[in-house]
Structures are given as structure tokens and as C-alpha cells.
Amino acid sequence: MPAIRLFGLPTDINSSFERGAAAGPAAIRAALWSDRGNMASELGPEIGVDIMLNDDGDLPLTEDSALDDAAIRRHVAYVREDGEIPLALGGDHAVTFPLVEAAATCFGPVNILHIDAHPDLYADFASNPRSHASPFARICEAGHAKRLVQVGIRTMNRHCREQAARFGVEVIPMADFTPDRVPVLEGPLYISIDLDGIDPSAAPGVAHPEPGGLTVRELLAVLHKQTAPIVGADIVEHHPGRDVGDVTAILGAKLIRELVALIDRNGPAKTTL
Template sequence: MNPAKTHIPENSICVLGIPFDQNSSFQKGPCLAPSRIRESYYSDSSNLWTEKGINLESMDHLYDFGNLEFNPGTDFCNHIAGTVSTILEKGGRLICLGGDHSVTFPIISAYAKKYDSLNILHLDAHPDLYDCLDGNIYSHACPFARIMEKKLAKRLVQAGIRTLTGHQREQAKKFNVEINEMKDGLNWLSELEFDGPVYLSIDIDCLDPAFAPGASHHEPGGMTTRDVINIIQLLKGNIVGADIVEYNPNRDLMSMTSMVAAKLLKEIIARIHNDSFINPVDSTR
């Protein structure tokens, strides 16, 4: 399905696969994730009903645009940002399936053009605030440094973090990033509230490896699957877009992590559906 040629009603929910992992620093493999997540999404082992009682199979404003293609020499930033912008201009709200976390920078570049007071909630084991990693300023360890230095978001809140380096603490202070470290628990959730549109970025390694072994970077001490679902369902704010990134099928066990990612996708669709039709937000604020 071509987003440039497809008519979609206002406030449609759109899914886009971004199979790109060339900015991964440790292992390749997240480029395989979008298709694997879809396999689990449609698996006969489960169904398409969400926990809040929405039957996604009967949702007539849900569109899947398939996967972006990346040809040799493609400028990944412009390619992603251009496609995302096309969908947003048509009135869609987008959920992207990565891919490594570098894809979030061009996604947010497009979102910032539509929402001039964008908030970001970022769930991850890592803050991804390096100014540069291994000589690559677009590394999957750097997207939120790029986002904040370009002032693409008015507020960045991070949770699940358990790998802060001295450099990244300095970066967080420089950009006024609100970091909720995993060692301090999840009590922050009841106090967290966003004024204006919220973009949710979920790195699958925010979860403890016991719940999501299919991640390139295993970092013990993370969230449970229920923790993340609770955040999706209970967050005080209006979610206008999201991504699920860094799932690596090469590291998965019996599709365990792809089922987790598919579950999160279902619950995000339900939450965006709720926010779109019950609590609409001004796209310019």
C-alpha cells in the first residue's frame, strides 16, 4: 500500500514497517523485525482483541502500509521522514515498527513539523543520548541527542534506563531530559502527566531479557511486560504516534519477543484509537 496514493480518513491509525538496522552498533538483525512482528500479530495462538475490549479485526480506520524499502545509497533520514510526513499530512496517526532506534530521529523530524509542542516518552534500557558513537552521529545510540539539539520536542521523559554513562548524564542535563532510572522503581508513573501531544518510543530492551530475549543488547534489571502495558494504558497524555524498535529476531527464543512486540502493538493501537476519538488534540499544539 502506497501512502502517497492511498486515501485515509482523518484520525486513521497507520502501521509502517521500517526494516533498517545499518546504524546498529553491536549486532544487526532489527531489520527483520517488522515482518516477524506482523506474523505474531496475526498468529492463531492469540486473537485481535485488546485488553480494553476492542476488536482490531473490525476496525475500519486501521491501515498497514507494509515496509519501507531501502535501496543502496538511500538517504535513510529523508526517506523515512518523507514517508512519515506524507501519512501525517493525510491525517493519520502512525505506529512504526523498527528497525534500530536510529529510525526515531527522522520520524520525530516529521512529527515536529505537524506538532510544534511535541512531548516524547522514551522507554529503553539506554538513554541513547550519545553525541556520537563509533564516529557515527546517527548511531542508534544517538537519536535523542539529535532530536533535542534540533529542538524537535519540548519535553523528553525517559524510563527504564539502567546504563547511564557520565557523558550521557551530562547530555541529559544539557538538554533538560527527565530520566527515571530503573533502580528507582516505577512510582513516577502515577505522577507523570503530559500537556499536549505525546509520542511514545519503545525500545524492546526496556524489558528485562527474561521477558524479551530477542534484543541485541541484553541488560538485566528491566521492566516486565505488564509494566509496559500499564504505561501504555494508564499514561496521562494524548498519544499521537509511537514506535517499537530494536527487536532482533536473530536473538529471539520461540518467537517469544515477537509475541511481546505484537501484544504491545495491539495495546498501542487501542490507546491511540481512544485518544483520537475520545480525547482529540490540536495538531499544532
């Protein structure tokens, strides 16, 4: 079974409303290793007993997107050389572009399960093509996505609908949502979870809360039904300054446990490139 490597990406330079997500990795990590709970997943295996999770801490990122993107790609390559699966904590959602780019370097175009309130498909948001509102436009333009399925979306404007049609994105909106509507994707699979995809009642600690989101139970059902080898994953957009009683950080920690168990259960993917 693959070992998993956890690392934080403490950057919010591409946030469009307010900064604060750079503090997210430390808050989620503190909740993960806290004595408040244990390390068991709902799939059964326990981190540190049944599954190995190595924690690299936070990468020393800068205020320069180009330099940070290169550092993220290098770190993923380093993780891959050790035969491990990267699990990243954001930071704003802009970090997903270099993470997926690095995965595609190893495996070719990947299938992506994207959990979010927002499609993040803007061609150029607020004159910033690397905005956290644009990573999936950059991913699709570069040909890194074989299939992109977005779950939890409830903010589609005209421009994003046009972008989704342009790139062939499969958007599963929240209206009449059930987990059964989410397909089981083939591998290689990348999973990206923006915490504002969950309803703000369960995840208030985000910069862009949007009512009417996924319940935690619905999200877990979507994740647990995936059976393909996972080549990378991220949890992004936790804003501790907007959290209430650390509940969003605690949710982030739970999602780490569930993703680690899912990666372990689904097994390793074969490198194609």
C-alpha cells in the first residue's frame, strides 16, 4: 500500500476577497494531531497503526506565484521519487494548478473530482490569471484534465457556464443533489476539496461562504464511492480567522483521515510517463 506525504502550502497571495487562507495548513494540522480525537477513519484504518502518514510541515513559500509554483512542483516530484502520494493543505485554491500539473507530469492527464461552491473557471479574475478563482481554467487550458467533475457548485454565472461548456466540465449542482449523481471516476484520480463546498453551517471558516452546500455526510459518501487509484489530493481555503470554535479545522483534519484511508484502500497508480 502507498505511503502518503502531507505538506502545507501557506499562501493566499491569489485570494480575491481577503487574505487569511495562508494560516489554514497550521490550523488543520493542529486539529489533526490534537489529543481531542483519535486517528481512525470511517473506512476503518487508523493513521499511525495501519497507514503511514509522513508530515513534511509547511513549504517555505514566497509572495511570488511563479517561484511558489516551481517549489510546489519540485516538492511533488520529490515525494513521487520516494514512492509516496502527495496530500497538500492550502492555502488558497490557486495552489491546485501546480499540484495537478505535477501529477500530470507523472501520469499524463488525470481525472479530477473537484468539491467546491465555485467552479474556479474564470479566464482572468480581477486581472489575475493565477487567481484562486481560475485554477481549473489553467488546468484545462494546459490539457492536464482528462475529465473534470465538479460537485457542490452553486454560484455559476454566465461566464463560468461558458467556460464549463468550452472545456467539457461536468458540473453537478446542489439543486436536488444526491451522492448517487456523482460518477465513479477512473484513474489516475486527483481530488481537490475547497472547504467552502461544504455548507457554512459545518464549515464557517472560509473566505467565501455560500449557503446551501454539501453536508459532511454527503461529502463522505461522494469520496467513499471512488474506487480508482488516487495520485494526489488537496484540501484548501480554510480561513482560521473566520472559523467558529475550530470546527472547520476539525473538519479539515477529518477529511485528511478519510482521504488517507481512501488512498490506501484504492491502491497505487502506475506511472505512465
